[in-house]
Amino acid sequence: MDKNNVRVRFAPSPTGPLHIGGLRTAIYNYLFAKQNHGSFILRIEDTDLHRYVEGAEEYIVNSLNWLGIPFDEGPGKEEKVGPYRQSERKLLYRQYAERLINExxxxxxxxxxxxxxEHxxxxxxxGKTFIYNxxxxxxxxxxxxxxxxxIALKKDKGEPYVIRFxxxxxxxxxLNDLIRGxxxxxxxxxxDKILFKSDGMPTYHLANIVDDxxxxxSHVIRGEEWLPSLALHYLLYxxxxxxxxxxxxxPLILKPEGKGKLSKRDGEKGGxxxxxxxxHDSIGYKEAGYFPDSLLNYLSLLGWNPGTEQEIFSKEELITLFKIDKVHKAGARFDPEKTKWYNHQYLQKKTSEELALDFVPILNSSLIPSLAFDIKYTSKLEYLEKVVSLLKERAFFVxxxxxxxxxFFHTPQNYNEKATKKRWKxxxxxxxxxxxxxxxxxxDFSSATIEEKTKNWISENxxxxxxxxxxxxxxxVGDLKGPHLFDIMDTIGKTESLNRLNIALKKL
Incomplete structure (x- = not known):
């Protein structure tokens, strides 16, 4: 094996959705591969037929692609040493199991x-523990x-058996581990672990070693839950x-309170x-409004950091700086508020045009007042760009x-009762x-002119x-909220601003 030719694999089981713990494992494999000009391989470990879930493999592939860490080799892509589904390699494992028996x-x-x-x-x-060894x-x-x-008689009768190491x-x-030492x-x-099950399928241990x-x-980067299997895997090699x-x-990704492995239930409980x-009924980061690059940035630093105060990294920077031997041994506490902070930072970096385009599917376009952009704007998108430029500083999500x-999209029909009672004399x-x-x-109904004339009038009177x-x-606005008031009036235009002022005078 040429350790200079870096080849890493992400090998999930298609038993359900990809948890963010698994996603971080994929990220670290991807960063390590790209840093070393190597290959990032996806292998589907579907030997447990009873737990196989329809659609899970497609979900895994879509998740990697959305996050921007696509695999180089895998099912249906650059199949150099495939197939990449273990269920399609079943006969291969039997040969290697029999080889061990013969030796x-x-x-x-x-x-x-x-x-x-009974044993x-x-x-x-x-007061003892039974160990088959x-x-x-x-x-x-x-x-x-x-x-x-x-033995021959049992085989003739077709008695079920397993193969043990x-x-x-x-x-x-x-044993040596890049993180644990x-x-x-x-x-x-x-x-004596089972290598081949009675259903004719290999266990993880045999299939994993043979496939690798x-x-x-060249490098196996995986979760710490596989540490107890490390000795067996060395012995198999x-x-x-x-x-x-x-x-x-x-290391594990821990619950927000810091104790125990992060689970689906923690997400449901913490929202x-x-x-x-x-x-199914569980919302994902994509649909919750997170940018893939913000989640990539956060998860990359969940268990590793470059030793500086910097927190925002592009994918290219992460590839350059990532060091697998600097990953922490201790579990990393998951912080939902920090994920929002990251998304806010990435939202600020995007142009108003990008954000406006992202906002279009969320917004019912009929709510954009034609009066405003007929006078001042050449398109609805131009109006949206102006709106999001005023709001983005306060937004975490599009x-x-x-x-x-x-x-910005309709004339206020109601007014905040508490604010009105306090401020409208x-x-x-x-x-x-x-x-x-x-x-x-x-x-001239620009923000600067409206502000100047209004402030002068207040002073003169x-x-x-x-x-x-x-x-x-x-x-x-209908409330005591929003960005600079004169910017709002400039954005919605003179006709709409005067219309709103007139309606408020009649209602209040």
Missing amino acids: GKAYYAYDTAESLD RKNHELK WHNRKKLNNSLTLSQEE FTPADRTIV EIEIDTNILD HLMKI EAFNWEAPTFAHL FPVFPLNW KDFWELGEY TTTSPLLKELYDLLKDLS NLSFGEIMPPLRIAI
């Missing part, structure tokens, strides 16, 4: 589930204890006389997504533009009528800004 490194086991359960119960009564395998129902005649005893193996394991505590070898995987890849086991795309600025209507007459005569500005905002 005395694996064996047939005919123990029934009932007999093994476990007997051990529990004695060196200390009892020659007392159990397997090809190590049966004669060749007995013959784990060597009395050895201490030293050196790890020592006593083989006496390991069990045949696909020339040794049994086949193959060079093992370099391993790196990533935040845990999947990249919609899955969908926020409607809640923040619905008054008995003297307000006569004063705003005077201001109405002043604004009506303006030929010895009025306070508190007497005029809040009620004027109520008349235009």
